[in-house]
Amino acid sequence: MTDIAATIRQNHDQESILRGAAEVFIQHGYDATSMGVLAENLGITKSAIYHHVPSKEYLLQLALDRALDSLEAILVDPLASTGSAIDRLMYVLRSSVGVLTDQLPFVTLLLRLRGNTELERSALTRRRAFNQVIAELVDQARTDGDIRSDIDPRTTTRLLFGMIGSVVDWYRPGGPVSAEDVANDVVAVAFGGVRAR
């Protein structure tokens, strides 16, 4: 947190507070993060935070909107709505990994939501609608004969989500594996498996 805290101290604005807050929420848990805890971790005063945002709920809302807006934008692309279901599915999954690596703290918060508040439940509803599009693409690709039929389609969808979602646990920007490699590798393993052929 020290780098972020230093940046925020020097030049705090809503964007840097939002990014810092997302990291603090991930580290301490949203429920356990009071505005006091947040201020302490960001190295600024509570009033400096209140100058930019009215509440911690507002910060969570901004963070979740950032993740959800980016994911939903994928579905608006013609590549997500035209062509075969398998190609659209691959496009949506690859792009989802791109959003995940690009908006890492925000997507991490989205994936760890428990639905304790109205705000969280509303975000979960949007997340489910996004997931539902993917589930329907899996179903359609299976009907087309492009997805294996020996596995229950719900299980197929869940394992795809599981693999993608797990990327937030280990991907770090600037680490040894580039964001582009992660997206390529997830799609390669998800569709082709790890076995050499």
Next chain:
Amino acid sequence: MTDIAATIRQNHDQESILRGAAEVFIQHGYDATSMGVLAENLGITKSAIYHHVPSKEYLLQLALDRALDSLEAILVDPLASTGSAIDRLMYVLRSSVGVLTDQLPFVTLLLRLRGNTELERSALTRRRAFNQVIAELVDQARTDGDIRSDIDPRTTTRLLFGMIGSVVDWYRPGGPVSAEDVANDVVAVAFGGVRAR
């Protein structure tokens, strides 16, 4: 929790308290679960709990040992130590999913550990040693030409772990997908991918 609570009220012993405690730890978070919170959720008195276990740390230790002992037992089987690396890898992964579905609350706790205490760090060390065996099998199978070489072996291992670990998020005993089907499907997707061929 009501079914578990009812069982514990009627006939509480260390085993039922352990299983109930694991569910409460998962639901509320281990750190946020005091012995008072635990007693309330289990529907018994604190002194009834103390009759069977000395502390909540002891319950966590028992839960984590249950998960880790079961996972480590996989590696002792001859199928995990003889034959080709790819066959051993498939055996270990399939068996790991079996432990996960069989010991669901305990493995869930293990996977969500943050390492805040000495006890947690000690369990994480054992978890890492187990994961290291799998990472070495991936490396060996890759050297043998049985695992695709176009993906970084660390990424391969992480995506395998990600897919397996995500099963705790949706698998429920007695649900529509049997434990055996889950294990088969995870191995099928992990090694062959979801694409029909």
